[in-house]
Amino acid sequence: MYAYDELDRTLINERVSEFRDQVKRRLSGELTEDEFKMLRLQNGVYLQLHAYMFRVAIPYGTLSSKQLRALAHVARRYDRGYGHFTTRQNIQFNWIKLAELPDALADLAEVGIHAMQTSGNNMRNVTSDQWAGVAPGEIEDPRIWSEILRQHTTLHPEFSFLPRKFKIAITASDHDRAAIKIHDIGLRLYRNAEGETGFEVLVGGGLGRTPFIAKTIKPFVSRRDILSYVEAILRVYNQYGRRDNIYKARIKILVHELGIEKFAKEVEEEWEQIRDSALTLEDSVIEEIRSRFSYPAYDKLPHMPDELKKAAHDPHFEAWRRNSVFTHNVQGYSIVTLSLKPVGGPPGDATADQMDAVADLADKYSFGEIRVGHEQNLVLPHVAKRDLPALWKALDRIGLATPNINLVSDIIACPGLDYCSLANARSIPIAQELTRRFANHDTANMIGRLHINISGCINACGHHHVGHIGILGVEKNGEEFYQITIGGRADENAQMGTLIGPAVPYVDVADVIEDIVEAYLALRARPDELFVDTVKRLGVEPFRERVYATR
Amino acid sequence: MTSPLEQKKIKIAGPSMVTANRTWDGVVIYRTDQQSWSADLSDAAIVRTSDEARALLTEAVADDVGAIGAYIAPVEVRDSGAIKPGNLRERIRSNGLTIDLLPA
Amino acid sequence: MPLVKDGKIAADLFVHVPDGAELPGDGAILVPAARFLEDPQALLAHAGKLGVIWPNNRDIDDLVPYLDRLAAIALVFPSFRDGRAYSQARLLRERYAFEGELRATGQVLRDQFVFMLRAGFDAFEVKKDSDAAAFAATTKRYSVFYQPTGDGRVTALNRRMQLRHSESAGQ
Numbered sequence: 074m075y076a077y078d079e080l081d082r083t084l085i086n087e088r089v090s091e092f093r094d095q096v097k098r099r100l101s102g103e104l105t106e107d108e109f110k111m112l113r114l115q116n117g118v119y120l121q122l123h124a125y126m127f128r129v130a131i132p133y134g135t136l137s138s139k140q141l142r143a144l145a146h147v148a149r150r151y152d153r154g155y156g157h158f159t160t161r162q163n164i165q166f167n168w169i170k171l172a173e174l175p176d177a178l179a180d181l182a183e184v185g186i187h188a189m190q191t192s193g194n195n196m197r198n199v200t201s202d203q204w205a206g207v208a209p210g211e212i213e214d215p216r217i218w219s220e221i222l223r224q225h226t227t228l229h230p231e232f233s234f235l236p237r238k239f240k241i242a243i244t245a246s247d248h249d250r251a252a253i254k255i256h257d258i259g260l261r262l263y264r265n266a267e268g269e270t271g272f273e274v275l276v277g278g279g280l281g282r283t284p285f286i287a288k289t290i291k292p293f294v295s296r297r298d299i300l301s302y303v304e305a306i307l308r309v310y311n312q313y314g315r316r317d318n319i320y321k322a323r324i325k326i327l328v329h330e331l332g333i334e335k336f337a338k339e340v341e342e343e344w345e346q347i348r349d350s351a352l353t354l355e356d357s358v359i360e361e362i363r364s365r366f367s368y369p370a371y372d373k374l375p376h377m378p379d380e381l382k383k384a385a386h387d388p389h390f391e392a393w394r395r396n397s398v399f400t401h402n403v404q405g406y407s408i409v410t411l412s413l414k415p416v417g418g419p420p421g422d423a424t425a426d427q428m429d430a431v432a433d434l435a436d437k438y439s440f441g442e443i444r445v446g447h448e449q450n451l452v453l454p455h456v457a458k459r460d461l462p463a464l465w466k467a468l469d470r471i472g473l474a475t476p477n478i479n480l481v482s483d484i485i486a487c488p489g490l491d492y493c494s495l496a497n498a499r500s501i502p503i504a505q506e507l508t509r510r511f512a513n514h515d516t517a518n519m520i521g522r523l524h525i526n527i528s529g530c531i532n533a534c535g536h537h538h539v540g541h542i543g544i545l546g547v548e549k550n551g552e553e554f555y556q557i558t559i560g561g562r563a564d565e566n567a568q569m570g571t572l573i574g575p576a577v578p579y580v581d582v583a584d585v586i587e588d589i590v591e592a593y594l595a596l597r598a599r600p601d602e603l604f605v606d607t608v609k610r611l612g613v614e615p616f617r618e619r620v621y622a623t624r
Numbered sequence: 625m626t627s628p629l630e631q632k633k634i635k636i637a638g639p640s641m642v643t644a645n646r647t648w649d650g651v652v653i654y655r656t657d658q659q660s661w662s663a664d665l666s667d668a669a670i671v672r673t674s675d676e677a678r679a680l681l682t683e684a685v686a687d688d689v690g691a692i693g694a695y696i697a698p699v700e701v702r703d704s705g706a707i708k709p710g711n712l713r714e715r716i717r718s719n720g721l722t723i724d725l726l727p728a
Numbered sequence: 729m730p731l732v733k734d735g736k737i738a739a740d741l742f743v744h745v746p747d748g749a750e751l752p753g754d755g756a757i758l759v760p761a762a763r764f765l766e767d768p769q770a771l772l773a774h775a776g777k778l779g780v781i782w783p784n785n786r787d788i789d790d791l792v793p794y795l796d797r798l799a800a801i802a803l804v805f806p807s808f809r810d811g812r813a814y815s816q817a818r819l820l821r822e823r824y825a826f827e828g829e830l831r832a833t834g835q836v837l838r839d840q841f842v843f844m845l846r847a848g849f850d851a852f853e854v855k856k857d858s859d860a861a862a863f864a865a866t867t868k869r870y871s872v873f874y875q876p877t878g879d880g881r882v883t884a885l886n887r888r889m890q891l892r893h894s895e896s897a898g899q
Contacts, residue, residue: 080884084872091869095839100648102689103858111809112839120693122717124650155725170649194809224874224884230846231818231877234811311815312787346823351876351883361888418727472727490713491721494693501723551711 074137074442075220076365077185084227085187092116093175100172115233117163117191118174122494127152127169128191129181133201133219133243134162134445138432141443143184145428151177155424158413160485160536161240162200162445163191167492189227194235196226196307200242202250203446206368207454209402212262212270215245217363218299221354225300232307236314237322239307240279247565252447254278254287254567255539257324258306260299271295276306276336277328278567280533285325286567288333290340296359301352305344309336369440369455374405378459390465392514396476398461407458409439411451411468412475412483416512419501420486421449423473430471438464447536448485448524450478480517481525481590482508485536489529489546490553496529498546498553498579503527506583511590520590523604524563539563541605542589543570544582553579559589559616560608571608573617577624585620592619634678638710639701641668642677642684643717644694652717653691655684661691665718666707670699730860732852733829735867737860740853742779742800752776758802765790772797779829784812788819795826800851805834814847821848822878841866846879 077085092112099109117128129144136144144164148156151173152166159165169177178188190197199219206214222241226232232239244251245262253259259275272294278287294302306324315321328336384390399408411431414420423431435443435453438460444452451473456464468474477483484507487493489500504527511517526540530547537543543558554576561570577585590604596615597607608616642655646663653661654668662668671677677696684694698710709715716722731740742756751757756777764771764780771778772794779800782791791801801820803813813832820826831851832844838859844852845867854860873881882890 078888080872080887084870084874084884087870087872091839100689105688106647106692108808108837120645120650122713123652123720124645168650172648194811227874228843228870229875230843231814232811233843234809234814234840308815312812316810316812358885358889361885361892415727417724419723419725422725491716491723499722505723553712 074135074367075132075216075362076367078365081224082182082185085182085185085189088116088187088189088228089175089178089182092178096171096175111193111234113171114193115190115195116174116178117188118169118171119192120494121167121492122490123492124168125171125174126492127166127174127177127188128159129164129166129186129188130191130198131162131164131186131445132223133199133205133216134203134447135205135216136443136445137184138435138441138443140184140186141428141432141435143181143186145425145432146180147177148425148428150180154426155422156428157419157488158421158423158445158449158451160447160449160487160534161198162203162447163198164445165488167488190233192238194237194239195233196229196235196239196241198240199223199226200240200251200256200447202244202246203444203452204250204399204408204454205245205444206366207401207403207406207408208246208250209400210246211402212245212264214366215243215251215260215262217359217366218243218260218262218272220366221300221359221362222303225303232311235307235311236316237319237324239310239324241303249563249565249567250446252536252539252563252567254565255280255284255536255563256287258303259287265293269293269295272299274299274302274306277325277333279323279325280536280538281323282320282531283326283329284533284538284569285329286569287325288328290333290337297354297356298348300354301348301350302340302344304347304352305340308343309339313339369442371403371406371455372457374457374459376404376458378405378457380459380462384462384465387462389469390462393465393469393474393476394461396480396518397474397478398456401455405458407456407461409453409456409461409464410446410478411453411473412477413450413473414477414483414504414508415472415475416482416508417505418472418508420484420504420508423451427471427473430467431473434464434467448483450483476514477508477517479522479524480511481520481523482511482517484508484525484527485540486527487529487535489527489535493529493534495532496546497531497548498529498555500527500529500535500544500546503544503555503579503582507586510583510587519600520594521601521603523590525586526561536563537561538569539567540570541603541608542586544586547576549576555579555582557582557585557589557620559613560605562605571613573613574621581624585624588620589616592616634674634681634696636671636674636677636696637698639670639672639699640677640696640710641665641670641699641707642680642694643668643697643714644684644691647690647692655680655694659683661687665699665709668699668707670701670707671696729853729855730857732854732860732863733850735864737863742777744781756799758800761786761791764794768794779831781833782816784810784816788816788824792824795820795824795828798826798828800829800831801826802831802833802853803849805832805836805840808835808837808840814843817844817847817849818877838862838866842870846873846875846877846881848878 275287490496528535558570657669777799
């Protein structure tokens with residue numbers, strides 16, 4: 074957990090004061106909406122269908138229990154008692170009043186939480202692996218670098234008015250849980266053949282109307298040089314990114330139009346000018362940031378404690394343990410995922426009561442720390458194995474122990490037309506119905522790992538392009554229709570899914586998904602051949618036939 | 625449901641109204657024929673020609689302090705005279721979420 | 729449109745010379761880039777301070793050879809949302825050591841003052857009187873800065889390192 078010092082806290086407070094003044098000037102009419110809109114976006118305030126939406130930053134998905142309680146407080150005091158965790162490790166509140174926002178921000182500032190740059194044409198939350206710092210096999214904790222970049226990109230005077238939004242993600246594991254290949258800049262921390270730790274830098278990934286997988290711009294940048302190198306990329310983008318068309322303004326378009334070689338050359342030329350400047354990261358500076366990350370004082374615990382042996386007789390506990398509990402890099406501990414995808418529930422939502430309860434459980438069982446994953450679930454990253462049975466009972470009581478992590482009912486969905494003014498169609502009721510169709514845990518386990526992603530419009534906040542099954546809401550003659558893709562992946566083998574056929578109406582979507590799953594079960598070579606691998610092996614045709622035979 | 629924020633030409637396909645969100649709290653509001661706003665759809669002024677729609681929208685947009693994001697949206701006018709939302713988007717804005725928030 | 733210079737509203741010593749208009753015989757003038765580049769030597773011979781208005785969609789490279797003879801450069805924010813001039817300003821100050829007046833023009837609003845100062849601007853054609861009047865107060869909004877620019881402000885990282893050194897020195 075990173076400890077904010079007085080400087081970090083002062084900046085947050087100064088930002089709150091500034092926004093309070095801006096809101097005042099807006100409500101008095103001194104600022105027009107046209108002048109105010111970008112300012113409120115820079116503080117995460119959107120206008121949605123029914124109300125304002127407030128997106129709060131959870132830097133690289135890490136929260137303390139105190140901070141989670143503050144989020145619960147905001148949900149209760151300023152909203153309707155719940156929040157939604159997003160695909161970028163942030164949280165959204167859907168009913169906030171503009172006039173009360175400065176107070177909500179002030180309350181959050183007391184625990185070091187802010188909403189800076191969670192929207193607008195600036196640099197957004199630098200996301201990471203929700204298992205950072207505890208995943209076995211990690212090179213080092215990528216959150217150190219997320220924090221270095223967070224500071225560098227916060228209120229950056231040169232890059233606060235970019236052509237479009239800018240998203241950076243960092244991973245330090247072979248298996249990419251941060252989806253770096255669909256980000257504007259993706260950073261992969263690794264050790265090269267010389268034993269030096271540094272970054273593979275990728276640029277130009279992104280979804281939306283024109284999806285692209287990020288391309289490697291430089292295979293190795295040292296830790297010393299990473300900040301100046303990122304600055305060079307941003308400077309090239311700020312100057313040459315398109316500003317005439319918002320649909321062509323992301324860096325992925327610039328990279329595509331120039332070609333990666335030419336783009337890399339532009340960046341290299343700029344970088345040569347700044348590589349030995351104040352942006353060079355001396356080891357002492359890196360250590361300064363690292364020193365303010367605290368790690369738990371783990372106990373020396375047995376690999377198989379008695380409590381776990383005893384609880385193994387309970388099939389419900391075992392079902393949960395086998396599904397939601399993951400190997401920790403310290404013996405005797407586990408990483409526990411809390412499913413925010415209950416059967417029939419809106420995916421990724423948590424009530425204020427649940428948030429408070431999780432905060433208490435984090436204090437009791439996870440050294441006071443919680444993580445947020447881009448799959449819209451929560452994580453308790455430091456749970457002693459001996460505490461798993463007690464933790465499970467407590468989670469089950471508050472509805473956060475559905476054993477469906479990574480399974481078909483662990484659906485990632487954007488808010489869709491129920492909330493969002495950009496949407497063409499609803500996504501949440503589709504997700505809810507699917508969780509009901511696949512509510513049986515044995516069936517879900519038999520199907521195996523299967524990621525369904527739902528977006529209510531082409532902006533792809535649900536990341537449908539890279540879902541094993543992707544569902545995209547479109548509008549036809551005033552009715553909700555959905556395009557289905559299969560075979561996408563968001564990890565280190567990232568690729569876009571393939572359309573299986575014409576869009577289907579709202580009422581048919583759940584049936585179509587069931588047909589696709591049935592086809593997979595019939596076609597898979599072995600029970601442990603994953604859905605996405607069966608699609609890779611056989612292509613889309615057998616699925617298309619099955620789905621459209623009677624439609 | 626194509627985002628009305630992309631509307632450039634003003635062309636209405638039937639009876640319409642002008643709607644927006646109230647600046648200070650984001651509540652959904654409808655333009656009345658009294659140069660004011662109401663949170664109740666039944667108070668909405670109905671326009672039936674593109675010219676009327678343009679005029680109402682212009683007047684609504686001029687209230688930059690009180691309302692944001694004003695646009696023209698379709699309505700359904702029942703035989704009884706009752707005004708109903710004209711598409712799913714407006715139904716959601718008028719009636720609220722279509723989903724249960726708690727698992728069911 | 730008030731000019732803010734040295735932190736307060738000031739008289740504008742420069743005259744914008746519109747396209748096609750004849751140059752005044754003397755006095756400080758601001759001319760558009762295209763005109764300047766047509767015949768730089770003629771303009772540099774002007775009896776009075778010379779400034780160039782440089783568009784935000786053109787590399788400053790073409791202006792660099794003349795920097796040491798220019799009293800001012802005006803950069804443009806066609807919309808406050810278009811941030812290209814921030815990069816131009818930083819390059820002029822930090823890479824090319826331009827020491828003359830660096831002026832922000834276009835849609836220049838209060839909430840961008842701090843960014844502009846940090847990027848190297850020292851003169852502002854402010855759109856609203858109320859914003860110009862609030863300039864001094866606005867620049868005091870922030871006391872913590874993460875990024876090093878050419879503005880000389882000590883970054884948070886540097887302050888922390890200084891603190892460490894003084895702590896360890898005191899031991």
